[in-house]
Amino acid sequence: MSNMSTRSYKDAVQHLNSLQSNAATLDAVRASGGKSSNLAIPEMLEYLGRIGYCPEDLNALNVIHITGTKGKGSTSAFTSSILQNVKPDWKIGLYTSPHLVAVRERIRINGRSLPEEDFARFFFEVWDRLQTNTQRQHEKTSLMPGYFRFITLLAFHTFLTLKVDATVLEVGVGGTYDSTNIVPKPVVTGVTALGIDHVSVLGKTLKEIAWQKGGIYKEGVPALTVNQPEEGLNVLEQRAKELKASEFVVVAPVGELETLRLGLAGEHQVQNATLAVHLAKSFLHSQETPDESAHLSEKFRTGLEVANWPGRCQTVVDPSHPKITWYLDGAHTTESLECCMRWFISPNAALSPRHNANSCRVLVFNCTSGRSGSSFLSTMHDVVCTQLKHHKTHINARDFFDRVIFCTNVTYANGKFKGDLAAVAIPDDDLKHLQTQNQLAEAWQSIHPQFRGDQIHVLPSVEHAIDVITSLEDPERVDVLVTGSLHLVGGVIEVAGLSEVALK
Template identity: 65%
Template sequence: MSTRSYSDAVNNLNSLQSNAATLEALRASGGRMSEFAIPEMLEYLERIGYTPEDLNRMNVIHITGTKGKGSTSAFTDSILRHTKPDWKVGLYTSPHLVAVRERIRVNGVPISEEQFAQFFYEVWDRLDKNTTRKYPSTSLKPAYFRFVTLVAFHAFLSLKVDATILEVGVGGAYDSTNIVPKPVVTGVTSLGLDHVAVLGRTLSEIAWQKGGIYKKGVPALTVQQPEEGMTMLRGRAEELKASSFEVVSPSPELEKIKLGLAGRHQIQNAALAIALSRKFLEARASMTFEDPLPESFAKGLERARWPGRCQSVTDPKNENTTWFLDGAHTVESLSACIEWLVSPEVALQPTDVPRKRALIFNCTGGRTGSSLLGTLLTRIGDQLKASGSDEESTRFFDHVIFCTNVTYADGGFKSDLTTHAIPENDLAHLKTQKELASAWAELVPDFPSSNIHVLPSVEDAVKVVRELESPESKTQVLVTGSLHLVGGVIEVAGLSEVAL
């Protein structure tokens, strides 16, 4: 290769993406594509020069769940950084919003473009030089997420981090991150009931997958779960010989602080982060805690940031425009989003000028868009009533915009946001977007058809918002349904400096 820039690395990484059909099969299997999922990942690890035991040097806190695993990871990261400011703390999460390097952070900051390119090509070259394979089914290079996971492991080991918060990508037992032999502590966030319907699997099956991150001799934590899920998690902890099994509940002290991540649902995530951090610091820093919420923990929770989740930002170009960003993509997470949004502290704040509201929405074609939009409208009505507002839920938004996740109006993606996950036929005919528009028209029959927009790109959607803006009014925009959509809006609307 003539150059080895960050842009080159991203383009090479994109060549490893799976197509839409493969990703759908992966989702349906809960991350288990085959019995070789973990053996193949171990083979890749060996080919780049590491043993599984080497990964123990990262000092891992392993976190999974169907809801809140990213937020819990962000809280845990912030607690450790505020408690041990002299440490290097690594954080690996997915997906990214604007740049792929966001997935690999050290001390709260994404690794630089130069670092990402360096670590990327070191892994790339090692795989090119060592082509010995144990399994005929193993491709010469791993798929996108597996490759980024290898880059993260290589980066954290090279940078000699003192702690690593490792968020599972999909499932748990067969996830690419689940090759660390002995994490310091493991945790499972809420098992969302809506995933049962979406994935067509029982709660026990989902819990079996999530509990697969529990390890021999390692504390196993979780939050309050439905009985079926809790029974399976407890059984998995015993089966895998975890050193202990603990169910975490929020303490009264948590109610007294303002969490850095908005929404009542974050209290449970914060409680798990506290318990994980406490176990970790007891094991790795020989610290003891009598206070249920030490000052450094409280500070970490208050200062935690997690872009694109219940986040409100003022537009840098127009102070009269506020963007409400939340990647909610399930019935339960969308309900939590609306509970946060439709409140006197957020979108219902009193104003002495007219207010226009817009919704920018997209969702995976496989999910039931009408169900998500129905939930959105129902929850808006509930929250308006609870807030004492006489607004009607059907009139909460003045405009609704259904667009694809394609970044630009010319049909191109920002390289970091390129995706092969959208079926080409769907994309070409705006199939999902037209279905969403039809669902909205059925749910709100008297909504002006001219205010329902079906658009081919994020740039087109942002243009509609810009046309709504006026010096004499405030514009409020909810962007939800997809983290990829949120990332695209941050990029196109120029929100990076205030959102990331």
């Protein structure tokens, strides 16, 4: 791509989007567990060298490296928040993926997204170095790295330039071959829950998934994990020994978390917070500021209570339409959708006393093409039935949602994406014919044969979905659950104008 006359944030996003992979390439990477080729790590190291760094430079970032099938983003958010509160004079870097509304959300300093001007400045510094230094060690290495590799390089460059005191680094895909896995010696590493769901989705055994995740363990570095299925736990322990970790620890429960009001909603967050506590304690111990108390200090407790992770079990009252409450969760696996529905169908959410006969519940859903939408919807229905029974309500499961909307992740009604949300990973035919959305509607109808057809909406964009919801005139209160895709949640935050309240 030729240089543009200006170098704004918008320009940076356009350049970055030119590095996106298509749907087929992304499917191949996911199926490999992040191992797109045997040169995945060597190529990443080559790119790192081309922008002026050697691997050992990354040790200065004081990295807490986190992977897992589910909960790694939440665990990262908890860990960052704890460190911010324990060490308010420190500069804490946080690198996560994907983003919801703006790509700069992936690179944070003390919990705040990198400002647009800083993102653009650091972006073009990395871009120019890669464009200028074209010497390659591996002939198959492309001139420019792919989208995720580039942002990872950008995060490293940003954190090194700003001289952060600690870096919470979330793995993108897998672990062993992930772009983040080039830090020679992190301070501590952690593996969150290994979801059984990914075994069926990726066609891999739990052993293979555990092997990939355990690849972030390093020689002389503590290797932590939560309690796992025995098969997966055994592999993680073997990986820790093979990679010569200083210790392998299955973290113990932290009793106080059961009664603490965590900043992230959902009962499943207790396990993520538990790992975060142990990661933070291990990190602080290495920095000669140990917290040896058996109880959580006030600063630890505050960090857990104020932790924020947008788009995950998040409740947002619409600032422009006060009668609408958005329940946002980017759950996109069977297991995460189960957690999402248990959170939503509770007195703190959809079963709130505020919901009465003049209220309306709406489901907005989408999932990645190729995933089993029918299975997802069946799982959600099963949890609806279980939760309604558990809470002893008189609501019939088939009447729980008054309307359902299946829309694409396309941002606007004109068929365009917001720049930060642009995606080339959606097959053209799928978008053109709304194949996934029509399949979801058919699956819903088969599960709920008595559901009225005019209450099911198949729509081509997020903006179309928002228009349907905001035009509902009869109900006094509208509770909207948005789930199935983080990209969908991001689109809703953008189009509904929720950014100021949802992303704070």
